Amino acid sequence: MRSRLIFLHAPAVPFLINTWVSGNVAQSLLNTTTWRWGFGIPAIIDPFTTALVFVPLLLGVLRAKRQGHLDHIPTTPQLLSSPKNWLELLIKVDFIGLVLIASSLALILVPLTLGGGNAAKWRTAPVLAPLIVGATVTLPSFIIWEAKFAKHPMLPKKLLRNRHILCGLAIALFSIASSSTQGSYLYFTLVVAFGKSVEAATRVRNITSFVSTIIGIAVGFAVRHFRYLKPFIIAGAVLYIVAFGLLIRYRGGHSVSDFAGLVGGEVVLGVANALIQYPATTALQAVVQHDNMAIVTAMFNACFQVGAAIGSAMAGGIWTNLMPRKLQAGLERAGIAGAEKLALSVYGNPIKFIAQYKVGTPERNAVDGAYRDVQRYICIAGICIAVVLFGFTFGLDNPRLGDEQSNADAEKSDSDDKSIDEKAKVKA
Structure with missing residues (x-):
């Protein structure tokens, strides 16, 4: 268990490369073709990359079949050949x-x-x-x-009564919900309010993942030595609040210090992610038997995805409700003719607007202010979620991570301990 956090980071290692390459790829695409190839390229690459996962699994199945380990297991056509089997499958999933x-x-x-x-x-x-x-x-x-x-509920009722597991699932939901708010429109904020290029904006947008991967691997080795997770998770929640404080302060501007402040906030957020997200997964796995490890891991990932959707929805709600009004109000205060029409144009295509209006023009200053203002509201929503996240970290237990696959005493309730004591007394 004490080494699990190190290996959980293995799938994230490509971020060490993708963070820096993605900006060049995005800029090259826009220089030579349209943004649609941003979706077309993964459609071509994914079959080859997923083959690296699919082929070993297929070879494993064929090997097990040759050795007779699958003789008692019905095949997929056999399972789905009758209504009874279909019903059983629907119930179990x-x-x-x-x-x-x-x-x-x-x-x-x-x-x-x-x-x-x-x-x-x-x-x-x-x-x-x-x-x-x-x-x-x-x-x-x-x-x-x-x-x-x-x-067959998604999570066994016994596990749902466990405070540590419930707090761990809440941490999954609130950590990514908080992070997703500020990241949903960060790219456009960088391009418009900071005046950065597509290449720079793409890199900064991904720098949180880069930092999270590097620090996460280091945390994995630290946890392997210290064997406890809760202090790291609490520290990560504190850094979430610090990161959003920086992002609220540095939400726009064309000076070096403004941009450095934003990058600093994203770096701190990456460190916070490294201290919370994968450690929280390991903390959940440490309190269940091996049979239930897949269930709690799946539930953690499900809550993680739901939290991402909630954070994006919150940011989207703030953006769609405030941005058009802020743009129009800012342009009207600047005395720009046709402010309402220009605001709708900027809202629909900000990239086209910044190509026409350079930094320092009245129109650009008004739009920059609107973007900074809306990003401020989005980051305030994020820091509010981070405060709730901080509270849930104290509900975690602090199990010691051993050298075995799972904790032998996991999922043992107080009633289990009492029954063992009673049996011992009877034998005595």
């Missing part, structure tokens, strides 16, 4: 629970992102109706289904 939670997240998060703009669409029925249905129907239905009716 908790299909109804998956549909309810997916529907809840879609109905709640998508309207938060799409609503807003000049027309304040979030006040209209097409946006309000999904929000109400998601919050009052599908989400409560999911909770009731998982608590009362699911034969």
Whole structure:
């Protein structure tokens, strides 16, 4: 267990290269072709990179089949050949629970992102109706289904009563929700409010992952020596708050100090991620038996993805509701003719605007101010989430990470200890 944190960082190692290469790739694409190839290139590369995972798995299956280890296991066509097997599969994967939670997240998060703009669409029925249905129907239905009716709930009820596990899942959700708020529109803030090139903006946008990977590997070796995780996680939560303090202060400007302040905030945020996200995963794995390790890991990753969606939705809601108004108000204060039309143009295509209006022009100054103002609100939302995250870190236990695969005493409740004592007394 004490070495697990080191190996959890193995899939993140490519960030050490991608952070610096991605800026050059993005700039070259825009210089020679259109942004659509930004989606086309991964579609070509992914089949080759995933083959590095798929081929070893396939070879492992063929090897096990030759050795007779799979003789008692039915094949996929056999499993899906009858309605009974289909029903059993749907029950075991908790299909109804998956549909309810997916529907809840879609109905709640998508309207938060799409609503807003000049027309304040979030006040209209097409946006309000999904929000109400998601919050009052599908989400409560999911909770009731998982608590009362699911034969194979997503997380066993015994684990849901464990404070350490619940706090760990909350840390997964709130850490990425906080981080996602500031990162959702950081690229456009860098290009517009800081006046950076596509190459520089792309690199700074990814620098958090770069720092997180380097520091995370170092933390992994430190944990292997110290064997405890909770102090690192609490320190990471503190650094989240510090990072957002810097990002609120340095949210725009064309001076070297303004840009350095932003980069400093992103670096601190990367250190905070290294101290929280993978250590929190290891902390969850340390308190369960090996049989439940995959379950808690999957739940952690699920909460992580949900948190990312929540953070992006919050940032999207703030952006779509405030940016058009801030742009128009700033342009009107600067005395720019046709402020409303220009504000809509900037909101729809900021890259085109900065190509036409250089730094120092009245129009650019007004737009820069609007971007700084909106980014401030987004970072305030992020620091509020970070404060909640800080509170949950104190709910974690602090298990000692040993040399074995899992803790032999994991998942043992107080009642289990009492029953063991009673049996010992009876034998005595």
